[in-house]
Amino acid sequence: MTTEVPGAFDPQLEQFIRGLPKAELHVHHVGSASARIVSELAARHPGTVPSDLEALKKFFEFRDFAHFVEVYLAVVALIRTDADVRYLTYEVARELATTQQVRYAELTCTPYTSVLPDDPDHGIPIEAYTEAIEDARLAAERDFGIVLRWIYDIPGESGLPAADATLDYALNRQREREQAQTNIRTCNERLTACRAQLVPTFAQEIRTCFVEISFEGMPSPAREELLSLPTTFSLPEAQVKRLIEVAGTLLRESPDFQKLVRALRNEKTIGAGAGESGNCS
Numbered sequence: 482m483t484t485e486v487p488g489a490f491d492p493q494l495e496q497f498i499r500g501l502p503k504a505e506l507h508v509h510h511v512g513s514a515s516a517r518i519v520s521e522l523a524a525r526h527p528g529t530v531p532s533d534l535e536a537l538k539k540f541f542e543f544r545d546f547a548h549f550v551e552v553y554l555a556v557v558a559l560i561r562t563d564a565d566v567r568y569l570t571y572e573v574a575r576e577l578a579t580t581q582q583v584r585y586a587e588l589t590c591t592p593y594t595s596v597l598p599d600d601p602d603h604g605i606p607i608e609a610y611t612e613a614i615e616d617a618r619l620a621a622e623r624d625f626g627i628v629l630r631w632i633y634d635i636p637g638e639s640g641l642p643a644a645d646a647t648l649d650y651a652l653n654r655q656r657e658r659e660q661a662q663t664n665i666r667t668c669n670e671r672l673t674a675c676r677a678q679l680v681p682t683f684a685q686e687i688r689t690c691f692v693e694i695s696f697e698g699m700p701s702p703a704r705e706e707l708l709s710l711p712t713t714f715s716l717p718e719a720q721v722k723r724l725i726e727v728a729g730t731l732l733r734e735s736p737d738f739q740k741l742v743r744a745l746r747n748e749k750t751i752g753a754g755a756g757e758s759g760n761c762s
C-alpha cells in the first residue's frame with residue numbers, strides 16, 4: 482500500500498519490536514493459521530491440502546485474490562470437528578503470544594462455515610463450536626497469558642441465511658450467559674440472606690454490543706465511490722487514506738460505537754440489553 486521501500490532492517494530494532502507487548506485487533510481465525518498448524522490439520526484430513534511443510538509453502542504462493550480465496554477455502558474445509566476448532570484456536574493463540582508477544586487479540590471467527598446448518602452431512606452444532614473456542618480461550622489465557630475476544634464474522638457470499646444464523650449464534654449464547662449470570666446472582670443473594678457459603682463465579686460478567694456501520698448511509702457521491710472499491714491486496718495510497726478517514730468518521734458518528742466505547746470504559750448505564758431497543762447491555 483505504500484510506495485516507500487524501507488531500508489535494511491536493523492536486527493536489534495527488530496528484536497526490540499518483537500519483544501514489545503502487543504494488542505492484535507484484526508486477526509482472522511482460519512486466515513492466521515501458520516504452515517505448522519495447517520500441516521497438522523491436513524494430516525488429520527488428507528486430501529486437497531498437502532501436510533508436507535515444503536509442499537505447503539508452494540500451496541500458499543498466491544497468484545491473485547481469487548487464488549487466495551481458493552486456498553483459503555481449502556484450509557477452511559480442514560476445520561471439520563470441534564477438536565479441529567479447538568486446536569486451531571489454541572495454536573493461533575500460542576503463536577501470537579510466544580512469537581509476537583501479543584497480550585490481547587480480537588479473533589475474527591466465522592462460526593457459520595463450521596456449523597454448516599444447510600449441510601446435513603458436514604458441520605458441527607453451534608454449541609460444540611462455542612465450547613471449543615471458549616475452551617481454547619481459557620486454556621490459552623492460563624498457559625500463555627494471552628486474552629482472547631471474539632468477533633463473529635458473517636460470510637457475505639452465503640447471503641442472508643448466514644447473517645441470520647450468525648446473529649442467532651451470538652445472541653442466543655449471550656442470552657444463555659446472561660440467564661446463567663442472573664441465576665448465580667439470585668442464588669448468591671438468597672445464600673447471603675441465610676449466611677451460607679456463596680456459589681463461586683468463575684468468569685467475569687459479559688456485556689455485549691452490536692455495532693453496524695456501512696457506506697450505505699453515506700451521502701452521494703461518496704456512497705457510490707466507496708461502495709465501488711474492489712476487494713484487493715493493493716489500493717493506491719490516496720484511497721487507503723480516504724478509507725481510514727471515512728471509517729473514523731463513521732465510527733465517531735455511530736451511537737452504537739459510542740456505547741461500545743462507554744462499555745469498554747466500564748460506565749454503568751449505557752443502553753438496553755441485547756435484543757432490546759438499545760444495542761448494548
Ligand SMILES: [Zn+2]
Binds near residue numbers: 507509
Ligand atoms: Zn479482515
